[in-house]
Amino acid sequence: MLFSKNLTWNPDGQHIYVTGGSTGLGLSLAILLVKSGAHVSIVARNQNKLDDALKELENHRQHSNQKLAAHSFSLDTAEESAAALEVVCEPHNGRAPDAVFACAGSSKPKFFVEMSAEEMQNGMTNGYWVQAWTAMAAAKKMVRDRTKGKIILVSSTLGYMSFVGYASYSPAKHALRGLADTLQSELMLYDIDVHIFFPPTMYTPGYEEETKTKPKITRDIESTDDGVTAEAAAVALFEGVRAGHAHITADMITTLFRASTRGVAPRHNIFLDPLYDMAAYIIAPIWKRSVDKRVREHRAEHREYLVEAGFFS
Amino acid sequence: MLAVFLLSTITLACLVSLLAMFSSNQWNPKGKHCYITGGSSGLGLSLALLLTRQGAHVSIVARDQQKLRNALDELEENSRQNPEQKLNSYSFSLNNEAAAAEAYESVCAAHGGRSPDAIFLCAGTATPGFFVEETEASQRKGMEMAYWVSACTALVAAKRMVRERVAGKIVFVSSFCGYMSFVGYSSYAPGKHALRGLAETLRSELLLYNIGVHIFFPGTIYSPGYVEENKTKPKITLKIEESDEGLQPDRVAEALLHGVQNGNFHISGELTGHIFRSSTRGATPYNNVFIDRIYSLIGSIALPLWRRGVDSMVIGHKSEHDAYLADKGFFEQK
Numbered sequence: 001m002l003f004s005k006n007l008t009w010n011p012d013g014q015h016i017y018v019t020g021g022s023t024g025l026g027l028s029l030a031i032l033l034v035k036s037g038a039h040v041s042i043v044a045r046n047q048n049k050l051d052d053a054l055k056e057l058e059n060h061r062q063h064s065n066q067k068l069a070a071h072s073f074s075l076d077t078a079e080e081s082a083a084a085l086e087v088v089c090e091p092h093n094g095r096a097p098d099a100v101f102a103c104a105g106s107s108k109p110k111f112f113v114e115m116s117a118e119e120m121q122n123g124m125t126n127g128y129w130v131q132a133w134t135a136m137a138a139a140k141k142m143v144r145d146r147t148k149g150k151i152i153l154v155s156s157t158l159g160y161m162s163f164v165g166y167a168s169y170s171p172a173k174h175a176l177r178g179l180a181d182t183l184q185s186e187l188m189l190y191d192i193d194v195h196i197f198f199p200p201t202m203y204t205p206g207y208e209e210e211t212k213t214k215p216k217i218t219r220d221i222e223s224t225d226d227g228v229t230a231e232a233a234a235v236a237l238f239e240g241v242r243a244g245h246a247h248i249t250a251d252m253i254t255t256l257f258r259a260s261t262r263g264v265a266p267r268h269n270i271f272l273d274p275l276y277d278m279a280a281y282i283i284a285p286i287w288k289r290s291v292d293k294r295v296r297e298h299r300a301e302h303r304e305y306l307v308e309a310g311f312f313s
Numbered sequence: 314m315l316a317v318f319l320l321s322t323i324t325l326a327c328l329v330s331l332l333a334m335f336s337s338n339q340w341n342p343k344g345k346h347c348y349i350t351g352g353s354s355g356l357g358l359s360l361a362l363l364l365t366r367q368g369a370h371v372s373i374v375a376r377d378q379q380k381l382r383n384a385l386d387e388l389e390e391n392s393r394q395n396p397e398q399k400l401n402s403y404s405f406s407l408n409n410e411a412a413a414a415e416a417y418e419s420v421c422a423a424h425g426g427r428s429p430d431a432i433f434l435c436a437g438t439a440t441p442g443f444f445v446e447e448t449e450a451s452q453r454k455g456m457e458m459a460y461w462v463s464a465c466t467a468l469v470a471a472k473r474m475v476r477e478r479v480a481g482k483i484v485f486v487s488s489f490c491g492y493m494s495f496v497g498y499s500s501y502a503p504g505k506h507a508l509r510g511l512a513e514t515l516r517s518e519l520l521l522y523n524i525g526v527h528i529f530f531p532g533t534i535y536s537p538g539y540v541e542e543n544k545t546k547p548k549i550t551l552k553i554e555e556s557d558e559g560l561q562p563d564r565v566a567e568a569l570l571h572g573v574q575n576g577n578f579h580i581s582g583e584l585t586g587h588i589f590r591s592s593t594r595g596a597t598p599y600n601n602v603f604i605d606r607i608y609s610l611i612g613s614i615a616l617p618l619w620r621r622g623v624d625s626m627v628i629g630h631k632s633e634h635d636a637y638l639a640d641k642g643f644f645e646q647k
Contacts, residue, residue, distance in 0.1 A: 077449065078448070111518070112518055112519075117465065124507075136452065139444055139445055143445050163513070166510075171464070174507050175456075175504065176503070182498050182499045182502045185495040185627055186444055186496035189627060189631055277613070295520045311476070
């Protein structure tokens with residue numbers, strides 16, 4: 001952004017709140033923040049994982065006065081998310097954090113026609129609400145405290161496009177973009193910055209979970225994708241926030257999507273973005289055509305699969 | 314660089330035009346059973362009238378009985394083409410799977426229990442407001458009225474169409490707020506973006522069953538829904554939208570049908586829509602590889618300028634907004 005005021009955001013001495021901070025991207029990011037001298041609070045559900053995570057954060061402590069804390073909360077409802085935020089703020093005179101990274105979330109890929117309504121709902125809860133409630137609580141608190149803070153959401157490459165298997169996940173990840181783009185505009189009313197991250201496949205415990213239900217055709221389509229480690233993703237996210245980018249990516253493919261699906265979102269670079277866009281203009285349809293071909297070829301096998309699963313009985 | 318770019322664009326355009334000459338026929342609604350949610354007013358009603366005039370069997374679902382009766386009367390009086398056409402209306406809510414399934418069942422009953430050939434998901438409303446004034450209830454309601462009301466029917470329909478081996482169509486209706494967003498739409502834009510995510514997934518996935526998927530992105534429609542929406546819309550949002558020209562529901566319905574008949578996956582109704590669509594395309598198929606590129610180029614200049622204008626309006630609104638919140642006692646609450 002040419003006219004960004006925070007060209008190099010520095011978290012040293014700031015209070016940063018990270019949800020989903022006990023594993024994967026959230027934990028890697030928390031470690032980076034601790035190394036930069038920030039006070040870091042992490043929230044997740046599982047107490048054991050939180051305990052382990054806190055020990056790891058302690059290993060990277062820079063000063064004795066850094067406040068590092070871990071709390072167990074569900075973030076599925078507005079009430080729980082607001083309660084978590086209050087507890088997180090207590091050791092800081094009840095004041096709003098300087099930045100909130102909403103890294104919580106999970107995915108359960110599956111065929112649409114095999115999904116129950118509940119699975120669709122859970123997809124939205126675990127992909128969207130779990131971050132939106134935190135954003136809502138944080139925005140209200142920052143406005144009341146007049147804190148010129150930052151709110152960062154974590155979407156996915158599947159927030160820029162989608163394909164077979166992600167009917168409960170991609171809508172949530174797209175919804176996050178809708179929220180981020182609204183807030184990017186709206187929270188200018190309060191000098192609060194909003195960023196959103198679109199990571200590709202990250203090799204994390206969350207990824208392991210996901211592969212349990214993932215349809216074979218989905219795995220085949222993804223087989224050529226290079227994923228990234230949680231550490232690499234965290235670095236990309238951190239640097240993107242420091243550089244003041246509204247939309248942040250960690251790999252070239254997603255960057256091409258960002259540039260070609262940017263619409264009204266701010267540009268990174270007035271010269272590079274159009275080049276990415278032109279590349280995507282050629283590459284994206286070729287990629288899409290090959291994915292469609294694979295899906296069509298999968299029809300017969302898929303029919304058999306449904307018959308065996310008792311779908312037609 | 315420019316020469317290479319132009320040459321490659323022109324070559325691509327020629328290739329695609331050649332392919333288009335051998336492509337499938339236009340979809341024709343005549344004799345087909347079309348199910349329209351939100352079919353008693355606004356875009357849904359206009360679409361119902363249009364499809365009836367083209368000889369389709371039409372079933373409309375909405376909540377209000379009186380509006381449904383009036384709508385059905387209009388279909389009968391102004392649009393029926395021949396006595397064989399089945400025109401029906403049913404009162405149902407559609408905001409969860411059970412309700413959507415019940416409605417679907419009734420709609421199919423008049424056609425021997427068979428799934429419709431095309432489903433147009435026009436039901437939905439928007440309630441704009443400031444994010445910091447939203448509650449869990451208003452946020453969930455926003456998602457329900459922008460997303461779930463369509464997603465639930467899509468889930469029911471896909472399963473039924475697959476079981477019955479009906480190679481039907483599912484048509485979603487999103488909005489410009491599914492392509493971008495700004496102040497005031499935090500309860501609406503997420504749901505409209507979510508529809509895009511669902512449509513993109515299903516366009517790919519339902520190739521497994523020959524079921525077609527489309528998604529429409531209209532701008533402002535001068536409908537009863539629009540009047541409702543403006544009751545809660547923040548002043549700053551109204552100000553940003555001041556220069557937008559909306560369209561009458563009939564015009565919008567024509568654009569939607571036209572897009573479905575042309576086999577376009579993403580459908581936009583007018584120039585602004587085309588520009589947004591082309592600038593936010595990602596991996597979505599082109600409607601026209603040459604013209605889309607031009608829209609995209611226009612967008613790459615026009616959109617950042619428009620955006621900068623919107624940002625300055627918001628920043629200029631800061632102190633008025635601060636006073637507004639203070640008046641409402643916002644800063645005293647916890």
